[in-house]
Amino acid sequence: MVTLLPVGRYPAKRNLCARFGLFWPTLGLWLLVCTGAYAQPCPAATAEVLINETFGTAGHVPSLNGRTAYQIATTPCPEAGQYMLVNNLLGQCFGVWHLLHEDHTPNDANGTMLIVNSSNLAGPFYQQSLAGLCSGTTYEFSVWGINLVKTGTCTNPLVPNLTIRIETETGQVLSRVDIGLMSDTNTPVWRRFSATFTTPNADEPVLVKLINQQGKEGCGNDMAIDDIQLLRCTVCPPAPVFVPEAFSPNNDAANDKLAIFVRGAVTLRTRIYDRWGTLVFNGNTAAEQWDGTYQGKPCATGYYAWELAYEVANSPRTTSTYTRTGRVLLVR
Structure with missing residues (x-):
């Protein structure tokens, strides 16, 4: 018997997606059912958090130098190809964005999130180098996101079309997950997107890239990103x-x-x-x-x-x- 439980699509500040899933007895597998999450998740009991990027708090935000080619916005509403780190969105940018009273990170005071007004050209908007990973070990990279555009506010809305790609510094692709469209909603909904990958038998860092395949000019293609994590899913093998x-x-x-x-x-x-x-x-x-x-x-x-x-x-x-x-x- 396969029991399907509620999918992981929840309002802001709800981090319940990883607590729901289905169990397939004949295969002995737990499968995570979460809108936008296509990768097999790490076992919660053994996963170790190696990176937990919450984007800081108001007045104490991290530098994104080297992690994005976008420019930081100097106005309350970023233009195409710009980003900002804020703890809320209380102004309805361009007349179509959701109001966000807080970020996604649970139990943080004045926590900030990454707001992205995507470029008119498809390509990476965030990347991070991951050093010190064990060869032949499985990891999971995940991110929480919101489509900032409210349903019905754009005549022909551009919807973010996300891909998570893990590659070596020499360009070898280890994992690629085409998440697909980050659909718009009537109310702000945080969704978790993830990709699992196994490191090759090589001593080189890997690079994770968040890519927006949507590259047209128009209304939409805007998102909020928070709580980027890297988990180690399996034990590192013995060293040679x-x-x-x-x-x-x-x-x-x-x-x-x-x-x-x-x-x-x-x-x-x-x-x-x-x-x-x-x-x-x-x-x-x-x-x-x-x-x-x-x-x-x-x-x-x-x-x-x-x-x-x-x-x-x-x-x-x-x-x-x-x-x-x-x-x-x-x-x-």
Whole structure:
């Protein structure tokens, strides 16, 4: 049995979309049903918020330099290709915009939102670089938006036609979600739009772009944007580990020490044991390397067991701990 619950389309200040969905028992899947949200959402229990752009509060707004090619408006109502960061819209711009008494962010005082009067040319109106992402990991990018034009106020209204595109800095497209038309409404309605993507096995930042495909000149094509988020949906995979199969500490300047490499490790602890289980080396940093001695004396030729414990950053705030074991041949 499939039970369809109310779709996620709610008035301003209601952040309920993510709490509703449908469960498909035969597939064992929870699906989010939300107007404008076409991507499978992150599991709420495991998702970690990496970016949460609320656009600040009145008097403390962020700089959008490098994030938009639009110009900041110097008048109460931005013209085409302009934006502003405000905590309300109490003047009915152009005689067609909704009145907005507050932004979307729940429980913030004088919170601001991004108001966009779209350009007459289709293209990106907001972008953000996302650095420090784990390779082979799934993320979700989302944004809340409102079509500012009230239903029936434009004879031939231009409706924002949004696309979320995630790409590498070299231009490789990782995910593209054509959200479609941000339809007009009689009252202001915040809707959530999202895209999920999996990072490639490469050490390069990715770029998220909000693109308006609507590029005509006329009445409409205006929107409010708020609460841009990046969520990590899955656990970062273990970092690649390189441990030589053998080394020869004979002072010939080649492989004299056991050099261990763990990509992206923020901590590394190395333990080496002989065949009787005696701990012959105890290193607590990546810079500490075993020279094949124990208590100042050379160890005999043979196999030695190694154990690594290391941490890898999932985000600027969290790490995962891993343990690896193996053996290495000491040759003299």
